[in-house]
Amino acid sequence: MAPVTFLEAIRQAMFEEMAADPSVVLIGEDVGVYGGAFKTSEGLLEKFGWERVIDTPISESAIIGAACGMSYLGLRPIAEMQFIDFIACCFNQLTNFVARGHYLWNAPAPIVVRGPAGAGVHGGPFHSLSPEMYFLHTPGFKIVYPSTPYDAKGLLKASIRDNNPVLFFEHKFLYRRSKEELPETDYIVPLGKAAVRREGKHLTILSYAAMMHTSLEAAAALAKERIEAEVIDLRTLLPLDEETILQSVRKTNRCLVVHEDTKTGGIAGEIAAILFEKAFHDLDGPLVRVASLDTPVPYAPTLEEAFLPNTQKVFAAAKDLARF
Amino acid sequence: MPATETAAKLKLSRKQYLDLYYFMRLNREVEDTMTRLFRQNKIVGGLYSSLGQEAISVGSAYALEKKDWMAPMIRNIGALLVKGVPPRDIFTQHMAKYTSPTKGKDGTSHFGDLENLHIVSPISMLGDLIPVLTGVAMAGRYLGQKIVSMTWIGDGGSSTGVFHEGLNLAASQKAAFVLILENNQWAYSTPVRRQVPIENLADRAKAYGIASYIVDGNDVVAVYSTAKEAVERARAGEGPILIEAKTFRRRGHAQHDPAEYVPKEQREFWEKRDPITLYEKFLLAQRLLDAKGKKEIEDKMTALLEKEREFAENSPMPPPELASTGVYCTGDDCHKIQPKWERPIEEVSPPKSSVEPVWTVEGFGRGKSSSRENALIHFGDTQPAVEAPVNSPKSSGKPVAKSPAHKAAPAKVSAARGKARR
Numbered sequence: 001m002a003p004v005t006f007l008e009a010i011r012q013a014m015f016e017e018m019a020a021d022p023s024v025v026l027i028g029e030d031v032g033v034y035g036g037a038f039k040t041s042e043g044l045l046e047k048f049g050w051e052r053v054i055d056t057p058i059s060e061s062a063i064i065g066a067a068c069g070m071s072y073l074g075l076r077p078i079a080e081m082q083f084i085d086f087i088a089c090c091f092n093q094l095t096n097f098v099a100r101g102h103y104l105w106n107a108p109a110p111i112v113v114r115g116p117a118g119a120g121v122h123g124g125p126f127h128s129l130s131p132e133m134y135f136l137h138t139p140g141f142k143i144v145y146p147s148t149p150y151d152a153k154g155l156l157k158a159s160i161r162d163n164n165p166v167l168f169f170e171h172k173f174l175y176r177r178s179k180e181e182l183p184e185t186d187y188i189v190p191l192g193k194a195a196v197r198r199e200g201k202h203l204t205i206l207s208y209a210a211m212m213h214t215s216l217e218a219a220a221a222l223a224k225e226r227i228e229a230e231v232i233d234l235r236t237l238l239p240l241d242e243e244t245i246l247q248s249v250r251k252t253n254r255c256l257v258v259h260e261d262t263k264t265g266g267i268a269g270e271i272a273a274i275l276f277e278k279a280f281h282d283l284d285g286p287l288v289r290v291a292s293l294d295t296p297v298p299y300a301p302t303l304e305e306a307f308l309p310n311t312q313k314v315f316a317a318a319k320d321l322a323r324f
Numbered sequence: 325m326p327a328t329e330t331a332a333k334l335k336l337s338r339k340q341y342l343d344l345y346y347f348m349r350l351n352r353e354v355e356d357t358m359t360r361l362f363r364q365n366k367i368v369g370g371l372y373s374s375l376g377q378e379a380i381s382v383g384s385a386y387a388l389e390k391k392d393w394m395a396p397m398i399r400n401i402g403a404l405l406v407k408g409v410p411p412r413d414i415f416t417q418h419m420a421k422y423t424s425p426t427k428g429k430d431g432t433s434h435f436g437d438l439e440n441l442h443i444v445s446p447i448s449m450l451g452d453l454i455p456v457l458t459g460v461a462m463a464g465r466y467l468g469q470k471i472v473s474m475t476w477i478g479d480g481g482s483s484t485g486v487f488h489e490g491l492n493l494a495a496s497q498k499a500a501f502v503l504i505l506e507n508n509q510w511a512y513s514t515p516v517r518r519q520v521p522i523e524n525l526a527d528r529a530k531a532y533g534i535a536s537y538i539v540d541g542n543d544v545v546a547v548y549s550t551a552k553e554a555v556e557r558a559r560a561g562e563g564p565i566l567i568e569a570k571t572f573r574r575r576g577h578a579q580h581d582p583a584e585y586v587p588k589e590q591r592e593f594w595e596k597r598d599p600i601t602l603y604e605k606f607l608l609a610q611r612l613l614d615a616k617g618k619k620e621i622e623d624k625m626t627a628l629l630e631k632e633r634e635f636a637e638n639s640p641m642p643p644p645e646l647a648s649t650g651v652y653c654t655g656d657d658c659h660k661i662q663p664k665w666e667r668p669i670e671e672v673s674p675p676k677s678s679v680e681p682v683w684t685v686e687g688f689g690r691g692k693s694s695s696r697e698n699a700l701i702h703f704g705d706t707q708p709a710v711e712a713p714v715n716s717p718k719s720s721g722k723p724v725a726k727s728p729a730h731k732a733a734p735a736k737v738s739a740a741r742g743k744a745r746r
Contacts, residue, residue, distance in 0.1 A: 065454070
């Protein structure tokens with residue numbers, strides 16, 4: 001089996017779920033004839049037809065609203081944001097209508113909202129966003145942000161089958177760079193379960209998406225200095241796998257959180273609060289954050305590089321933390 | 325077609341005439357009961373009145389079939405009653421009781437019923453229901469159910485961005501969707517003339533390439549027959565339809581608001597045009613109703629509302645532990661909605677796709693160039709319109725806008741050949 005890219009894993013997940021279940025449809029801008037801005041839906045129109053692969057006007061609120069309405073008749077729509085940055089355009093529809101439906105009036109909305117997220121490809125301030133935390137504060141969503149093709153496929157399948165609205169972030173830096181062989185048989189990766197990517201005993205590095213790879217590189221460098229970092233891939237931010245996080249921190253007694261989202265209000269703060277509440281006596285040092293600058297994502301490669309965390313920054317922070 | 329002609333054509337049965345009367349009366353009585361409850365401090369939050377607008381809620385919802393879908397707005401209690409919601413649900417909702425459809429988690433008419441009555445709950449943000457009900461119509465077509473979806477929007481809500489996004493998506497998808505634009509002339513304290521610089525909000529339909537009607541919102545037969553025609557046109561595949569119903573909001577935005585900003589003359593004018601009084605006169609004149617029949621209806625209503633109000637008043641508040649439940653749909657039985665296929669599943673995919681729902685237009689008109697010639701705009705998959713030669717006797721010396729070619733310019737909108745296009 002040839003290795004499969006992250007992008008192809010997404011396409012396979014949609015293709016297989018649509019083939020298996022006629023209630024699954026795809027709706028978004030340029031998802032049909034063009035096959036999506038990144039070609040994640042290439043070939044879907046030819047296979048499933050335009051009733052199931054729906055090209056829409058540039059109307060993010062209408063895409064989300066329509067997807068939600070379709071779900072009320074038993075469909076399982078996948079709504080694509082051409083770039084996840086545009087999810088801000090349908091913020092009201094998502095947070096006020098979709099997310100609250102089940103709590104308020106017992107109306108589950110099994111929709112998946114997915115799209116390319118993240119920086120590192122010089123997309124500039126409006127095509128590089130990591131907007132996950134806007135939605136983490138809204139009860140009702142599940143939030144998934146995978147880091148490998150295997151997870152991307154398995155988590156997307158699980159998201160499509162889930163009975164709740166799932167926001168599924170795909171890091172575009174990984175689309176063509178991350179490859180691995182995938183099982184030929186149907187599989188899912190359950191939502192809400194983190195993965196231990198590397199075992200270690202001196203500190204825990206929590207991360208997700210592209211930064212998970214950065215964290216692994218840093219961990220490899222740390223190992224040369226005899227610091228064994230345990231690297232955990234959160235995979236799902238909501239619900240957060242507290243059990244796996246706490247188990248690791250209770251073992252290593254030190255915790256570093258690495259995320260590409262900007263620092264203030266990033267998930268590291270939430271994790272810090274959880275550790276203070278539930279593992280205060282297990283901590284030998286402060287919770288350390290390595291995150292992007294509290295600025296918009298800048299365009300120039302030199303600026304973008306300064307904005308983003310990288311292996312050196314993670315390595316340095318981890319080394320400091322290991323001294324405690 | 326004017327509503328009166330349609331009404332004549334429709335020939336309502338005596339039962340239908342009396343149904344419209346009953347539901348309008350019930351609409352008003354339910355709200356009057358709630359006003360009393362409000363004054364007794366038994367309504368937890370706000371109370372919004374549809375006084376004088378009952379004909380719109382009742383007349384439009386009455387045009388829907390049982391299988392059709394709707395999403396009411398805050399002033400569409402009449403529509404809820406017509407669709408089959410018992411008054412107790414409306415009372416318990418406003419009183420935040422555990423027995424309410426949302427178990428006290430939300431109030432007013434913010435509740436729905438996906439499985440039986442096909443009602444989508446509104447939220448307070450205006451316009452959001454338009455794309456949702458568009459999606460309902462799209463799913464209905466996909467499943468072969470031949471349903472129509474309907475929602476309401478006010479003159480105020482018609483200025484939201486999602487009104488545009490939703491109606492345009494509905495139009496581009498040719499969704500079986502009917503939007504009732506309830507122009508009651510006031511968005512809270514802002515009169516319609518300060519919101520929009522046009523006389524008829526229905527004119528906006530033209531910009532979406534969809535059909536529209538304007539109807540007297542205080543004439544229940546006119547509202548019903550217009551809505552009925554629109555619903556059947558939408559069901560027949562003609563695409564979404566906008567109905568502007570002109571009326572007046574006789575109370576403030578909610579109970580707290582005395583609406584002193586409304587000119588006295590305007591209020592007096594519309595109080596004389598009360599939709600129930602007008603309709604009752606019509607029914608009596610037509611001998612569709614007499615004093616005895618009226619009393620029977622009133623007795624039936626009073627008995628029902630007495631029972632329903634008592635049920636609501638005697639219901640408990642929700643237990644505090646309910647607050648932390650239900651954010652997520654979990655467990656095998658939380659999502660019971662299975663798609664009800666009413667067309668063969670193999671028809672939805674190539675090569676057997678059988679529904680052709682999208683609009684296509686034959687041309688995209690023309691634009692004037694700097695030399696005052698017409699630049700044609702057309703699509704490669706249709707024949708370009710024939711342009712009159714620039715130097716032809718007809719066009720020379722005359723403004724281009726008057727040329728015969730220009731007269732032919734407005735794009736003909738026709739039913740789609742979606743399959744053929746691809």
